[in-house]
Amino acid sequence: MKKVTCTAPVNIAxxxxxxxxxxxxILPINSSLSVTLHQDQLKTTTSIATSRDITxxxxxxxxxxxxxxxxxxxxxxREIRRLARKRRSSGSEDGASRNLNYKVHICSVNNFPTAAGLASSAAGYACLVYTLAELYGVEGELSEIARQGSGSACRSMYGGFVQWLMGEREDGKDSLAQQVEAETHWPELRVLILVASAEKKHVGSTAGMQTSVKTSPLLKMRAESVVPGRMEExxxxxxxxxxxxFGxxxxxxxxxxxxxxLDTFPPIFYLNQVSQQIINLVHRYNAHYGQTKVAYSFDAGPNAVLFLLEPTVNEFVEVVKHSFPPAPNGDPFIKGLPVSPAPLSQELTTAIEGDACPGGVRYVIITxxxxxxxxxxxxxxxxLGADGLPRSSA
Incomplete structure (x- = not known):
């Protein structure tokens, strides 16, 4: 039995x-750009096994x-197997080529909530494609294959800062991911994920986008007139x-x-009341300092992804605790990278004051x-165990 285990990251656009x-x-109407998050906090793990005994x-x-x-x-x-067969078309009957005739068992787990707006499909398909490529010895450009599983998965094939070029060809051969800068480029950058809801989304991102493309004039204007310039900036x-x-x-x-x-018909509401309170909190915090110290982004879900620099982390975590008092259920409220207590000045407390929302944020992941x-x-x-079946702990 041949078995390979790999991990892949989440990316946030x-x-x-x-x-x-x-x-x-899965060819997009506009290019996009994302930040790859560290796998120490958020990752998909995938094991794939193949042998003559797997039927x-x-x-x-x-x-x-x-x-x-x-x-x-x-x-x-199909695509990974096709590339593997193409590479081994010389007819040499080595172990790897024999594996191509065998079936596979795939086992995959996320260490974060699935389908809650945290790009679980991106990490999942990137991990699937990368692990299959390792299993079959396929090298080269894999982001095109990952894109066919989940569009944003192509960006999870690289670390650091990654752009997904929309491309122009009908066959999608030029719709690929490219690394803009490596993960070591901006070491001070930190990411806070405020989990407002770990429940499955009411409207999936794929279905929502299909409706938006058909009904939103604003979406067309955005793709053609706004995004190209923003990508460069x-x-x-x-x-x-x-x-x-950046913020x-x-x-x-x-x-x-x-x-x-909202311009889609009927409109789609990915944000909830907690999401809106987080947006207001970030703007009040930035206004207090007269500069952009924290930035938010929301994908197709209610969870906030906040970007900030390392010196701001301790204080802003206290701001989040102040505005969204943790539920007294004993669960850890702060996960991921460590933080230290930071006192809030009276002036800052006054500046961020709003309606406190106890339990509105379930927990915070710092990465x-x-x-x-x-x-x-x-x-x-x-x-996967020696028998090719999931281990009980998986």
Missing amino acids: VILLGGKRNEEL EDRIWLNGKEDDINHPRLQSCL MIESIRKKDFES QLTMKDSNQFHATC QTGPGPAQSQDPTLDL
Whole structure:
């Protein structure tokens, strides 16, 4: 039996994807740009096993068997196997080529809430494609294949700051991800994820985008007239490590994305009351200091992703606790990178004062930029046992 285990990261878009021009190939109507988050806090782990004793392809997601015949999953399997066969078309009957004739067992787990607006499908499909490529010895450009599983998965194939070029070709061959800067480029940048709801979204991002493309004039204007310029500005702000520009662009793009959701007919509401309170809190905090110290972004869900620099983290975590007192349920409120207590001045407390919302934020994950997918060398992370079936702990 051959078995490979890999991990892949979540990415958070700061220039958001608005919709697709081709649903089957997942070709976007605009380019996008994201920050890859560190796998120490957020990751998907996938193990894939293959042997002559495995009689059918099967997949388990987060402890439950799932549909292996899902079209997007099958597309990734088919493309990786096609590339593997192409590479080994010389006819040499080595172990790797024999593996191509065997079926696979796939087991995948996330260490964060699935389908709650945290780009779980991006990390999941990036991990699937990367692990399959390692299993079959496929090298080269993989973001095009990952894109066919989940559009934003192509951005999770790289660490640091990544752009997904929309491309122009009908076959999608030029709709690829490219790294703009490595994860080591801006070491002071921190990311806070405020989990307002871990429940599944009422409207999935795919269905929502389809409706927006059909009904929102604002979405068309955004894709054609706004995003191209913003992509250039965002890349420049990242390369210069200009947080003022980076933060303002991030918030404006998030706001405009959700304006297109409201412009969709019938309208889509991804944000909830807690999301709106977080937005107001960030603006009050920035106004107090007269500069952009914290920036928010919301994708197709209610959870806030906040960007800030390391010196601001301790104080702003206290601000979040003040405005969203943790529920007294014994669960940890702060997860991820460590923080230290920071007193809030009376002036700041007055500036951020609003209606406190106890329990509105369930918990906060603190992380930073991180690397792309990697093969695990730790056998304790394997999700599949010697029999090719999920371990009980998986």
